[in-house]
Amino acid sequence: MSLRILYVDFNSYFASVEQQLRPALRGKPLGVLPVMTESTCCIAASYEAKAFGIKTGTLVREARKRCPDMVFVEARPSLYVQKHHELVAAVESCTPVGKVLSIDEMACPLMGSERQRDKALALAAHIKRTIAATVGEHLRCSIGIAPNTMLAKIASNMKKPDGCTVIESGDLPDALYPLELRAIPGIGRAMEQRLARRRITTMRQLCALNADQLQTAWGSIEGSRLHARLRGEETATTEHARASIGHSHVMPPELRTQQGAHSVLHRLLQKAAMRLRSYALIAGAMHAYVKYENRTSWHDDIRFDPSSDTLQLLAAFEQLWARQPRGKAAPMAVGVSLGSLREQTQQSRSLFDEAGQTSHDRLNVVLDAVNLRYGRNSLYFGGAHQALFAAPMRIAFQHIPDMEVEAD
Numbered sequence: 280m281s282l283r284i285l286y287v288d289f290n291s292y293f294a295s296v297e298q299q300l301r302p303a304l305r306g307k308p309l310g311v312l313p314v315m316t317e318s319t320c321c322i323a324a325s326y327e328a329k330a331f332g333i334k335t336g337t338l339v340r341e342a343r344k345r346c347p348d349m350v351f352v353e354a355r356p357s358l359y360v361q362k363h364h365e366l367v368a369a370v371e372s373c374t375p376v377g378k379v380l381s382i383d384e385m386a387c388p389l390m391g392s393e394r395q396r397d398k399a400l401a402l403a404a405h406i407k408r409t410i411a412a413t414v415g416e417h418l419r420c421s422i423g424i425a426p427n428t429m430l431a432k433i434a435s436n437m438k439k440p441d442g443c444t445v446i447e448s449g450d451l452p453d454a455l456y457p458l459e460l461r462a463i464p465g466i467g468r469a470m471e472q473r474l475a476r477r478r479i480t481t482m483r484q485l486c487a488l489n490a491d492q493l494q495t496a497w498g499s500i501e502g503s504r505l506h507a508r509l510r511g512e513e514t515a516t517t518e519h520a521r522a523s524i525g526h527s528h529v530m531p532p533e534l535r536t537q538q539g540a541h542s543v544l545h546r547l548l549q550k551a552a553m554r555l556r557s558y559a560l561i562a563g564a565m566h567a568y569v570k571y572e573n574r575t576s577w578h579d580d581i582r583f584d585p586s587s588d589t590l591q592l593l594a595a596f597e598q599l600w601a602r603q604p605r606g607k608a609a610p611m612a613v614g615v616s617l618g619s620l621r622e623q624t625q626q627s628r629s630l631f632d633e634a635g636q637t638s639h640d641r642l643n644v645v646l647d648a649v650n651l652r653y654g655r656n657s658l659y660f661g662g663a664h665q666a667l668f669a670a671p672m673r674i675a676f677q678h679i680p681d682m683e684v685e686a687d
Contacts, residue, residue, distance in 0.1 A: 463485075523618045566578070566615070567615045
């Protein structure tokens with residue numbers, strides 16, 4: 280089976296962008312933070328920081344303890360999105376990008392002679408040179424080349440940073456044996472524990488199972504598909520419909536009050552409502568949470584008639600917020616998400632308040648148009664005023680923000 284996929288994975292992406300744009304940060308242990316406060320954690324770490332055991336999720340105080348010379352910067356998501364598009368264009372100038380999988384990963388199909396090992400390696404080297412020349416020499420990537428997307432992704436993780444690994448069908452399954460089970464996409468802590476209960480703790484043991492055994496161990500048809508992928512076959516992946524739209528934020532110290540949390544949630548919900556309309560969707564459920572400085576938390580949900588109207592969503596939020604307990608510790612982080620999504624065309628209109636709904640529709644059109652033309656915060660509902668410049672755009676896993684709709 281020939282090589283079919285070239286997988287590009289950018290190394291320590293957020294930190295690398297900062298080092299590319301700020302020469303003074305190059306060669307230094309760097310942590311990227313969601314907000315500049317000692318009570319948060321790193322959302323990215325440079326390779327210099329990783330040498331000290333600092334990674335995504337490491338608390339600032341722990342990072343300082345491990346590396347007294349650690350440098351921290353606040354995340355700049357809009358720049359990461361901008362560089363992402365530049366990187367996609369750079370790769371596209373070398374070979375077609377089949378699928379963008381996240382802010383820092385993409386898969387490219389190999390065609391014709393590119394499927395030969397030497398030609399595939401030459402293409403990988405060409406991509407690296409093009410990125411260095413057109414986007415920045417500090418934006419390094421690791422490349423994996425293999426018969427399918429999963430194996431190419433695994434290969435891209437085998438030599439970091441700036442590596443290139445080829446897994447050919449003749450290398451299977453032996454090339455996978457030194458790896459941990461978690462090297463396989465889809466195997467996290469829960470699945471690892473599930474497999475361990477069946478005495479499957481090594482890659483060699485996993486690869487020795489037949490399709491039926493792996494399906495039983497996995498607990499779904501995905502186990503059988505994994506069996507095929509481990510042998511180099513490309514199987515269809517299930518495209519999941521968008522399940523929710525939401526935002527979260529670790530608040531700066533000056534907003535860690537009840538009123539501050541309420542205002543930040545107001546702002547997050549207004550952002551989510553605008554995104555909802557941009558996707559031509561309506562929502563029928565809302566989930567909100569508050570995490571407190573004493574490590575306790577509050578979570579609650581509410582259901583309502585499906586809508587994308589900001590005023591209706593804010594009214595539902597106020598009902599939810601009224602149930603939030605008072606007198607707890609200072610709030611540290613908040614989040615809100617809209618669920619039970621469906622297409623806007625499936626919305627049922629009330630026969631008794633058509634005029635009111637029409638006026639709200641017009642208001643939402645104006646709201647979105649003004650903010651798209653003049654920038655976010657040009658027109659907003661007053662509940663968000665205190666947090667107007669809090670909760671900037673963030674980049675979630677597998678979600679690349681739409682700069683037109685989500686930029687601050």
